[in-house]
Amino acid sequence: MRDSFVRVFGLALVLIALVAAPAFAQDPEPSDDEVNRIAKQLYCPVCPNTPLDVCSTQACAQWRATIREQLELGWNEDQIRQYFVEQYGDRVLATPPARGINWLIYVLPPVVIIVGGLLLLRTIRSWIGTNNGRLVQEELLPEKDVYVNQLEDELRRRESG
Amino acid sequence: MEKLSGIQENREFVEARETSRNWGTMLVWALVLGLLAILGLGLARAQEGPIGIGRNVPEFTLTTFDGEQLNINKSRGKVVLVNFWASWCKPCQQEAAELEEAYQNFKDRDVIFLGVDYVDTEKEALAYLEKFQITYANGPDLGTKISQAFRIRGVPETFIIDRNGIIVDIKIGPYTSLAEIENALQTALEQ
Numbered sequence: 001m002r003d004s005f006v007r008v009f010g011l012a013l014v015l016i017a018l019v020a021a022p023a024f025a026q027d028p029e030p031s032d033d034e035v036n037r038i039a040k041q042l043y044c045p046v047c048p049n050t051p052l053d054v055c056s057t058q059a060c061a062q063w064r065a066t067i068r069e070q071l072e073l074g075w076n077e078d079q080i081r082q083y084f085v086e087q088y089g090d091r092v093l094a095t096p097p098a099r100g101i102n103w104l105i106y107v108l109p110p111v112v113i114i115v116g117g118l119l120l121l122r123t124i125r126s127w128i129g130t131n132n133g134r135l136v137q138e139e140l141l142p143e144k145d146v147y148v149n150q151l152e153d154e155l156r157r158r159e160s161g
Numbered sequence: 162m163e164k165l166s167g168i169q170e171n172r173e174f175v176e177a178r179e180t181s182r183n184w185g186t187m188l189v190w191a192l193v194l195g196l197l198a199i200l201g202l203g204l205a206r207a208q209e210g211p212i213g214i215g216r217n218v219p220e221f222t223l224t225t226f227d228g229e230q231l232n233i234n235k236s237r238g239k240v241v242l243v244n245f246w247a248s249w250c251k252p253c254q255q256e257a258a259e260l261e262e263a264y265q266n267f268k269d270r271d272v273i274f275l276g277v278d279y280v281d282t283e284k285e286a287l288a289y290l291e292k293f294q295i296t297y298a299n300g301p302d303l304g305t306k307i308s309q310a311f312r313i314r315g316v317p318e319t320f321i322i323d324r325n326g327i328i329v330d331i332k333i334g335p336y337t338s339l340a341e342i343e344n345a346l347q348t349a350l351e352q
Contacts, residue, residue: 058249062282089304
């Protein structure tokens with residue numbers, strides 16, 4: 001009784017495995033969301049400023065179909081992006097790689113912010129220090145001291161003469 | 162004496178501050194001018210039309226769909242027709258059959274046809290070539306390098322290059338007849 005139960009149970013397991021195997025082997029079809037997740041990182045050169053996921057031209061539809069096929073083949077995001085870069089160049093990427101002249105995009109904004117901040121700081125400091133500086137200059141500048149004294153001496157001489 | 166020393170120190174302080182300020186101003190101006198120069202060059206390049214008649218053909222190598230490498234410099238001594246097209250481009254279809262017919266009529270007369278497939282997918286491109294029974298060399302514009310070298314603004318665009326590698330004819334948009342293609346080729350052959 002027990003042996004026959006084990007045999008039937010084993011047979012059932014084998015049957016389930018055979019039936020289920022093709023279902024596991026078959027790749028699920030990628031959803032539109034999966035395709036669009038990659039598509040929105042790409043820009044077709046034919047349609048400037050329109051991300052691939054929302055572009056309605058035939059060229060973009062073909063690109064999305066290519067992404068779908070590649071996902072079905074098991075490619076990951078990086079592989080798909082790399083394929084498009086090789087085929088159509090860096091210009092298709094929404095985020096340009098930091099090489100060549102592209103590095104300016106990443107370097108310039110922080111540099112401008114830092115330089116601007118330093119200039120602002122210096123300007124504020126010079127505003128604060130201006131009054132003190134003026135007092136010092138008024139007291140000590142040679143133009144005030146030497147020439148004014150000479151002029152006053154001359155005036156005094158003329159008045160007395 | 163103390164007063165004179167104070168005057169000297171004050172003058173040095175003022176001069177040092179002026180020098181520092183000048184360097185800062187120069188640095189800012191250099192940054193701004195550099196940025197404007199880059200923007201200007203980019204804009205100028207974006208505004209440029211296709212490479213003009215009378216100019217040397219830009220160097221490029223086309224890798225065909227069959228894997229063959231064709232370098233434009235190796236075609237000196239022959240007239241070359243370079244046609245930019247795409248499978249998604251409806252106007253390209255208007256001239257596809259005529260281009261093939263012109264190729265059949267001129268292929269034995271030192272004329273080379275090169276089809277450059279612009280921003281396209283291979284499956285659809287091959288289907289297009291089959292549909293119009295195109296037999297001349299065709300390949301993808303890998304990295305859009307060839308189209309950028311020719312500064313094309315769209316497809317179709319066709320360039321005819323004489324035996325010396327000089328661009329002698331440019332057609333923006335599709336050819337309207339076989340005679341138009343053949344006249345342009347004949348003129349290039351006679352130059």
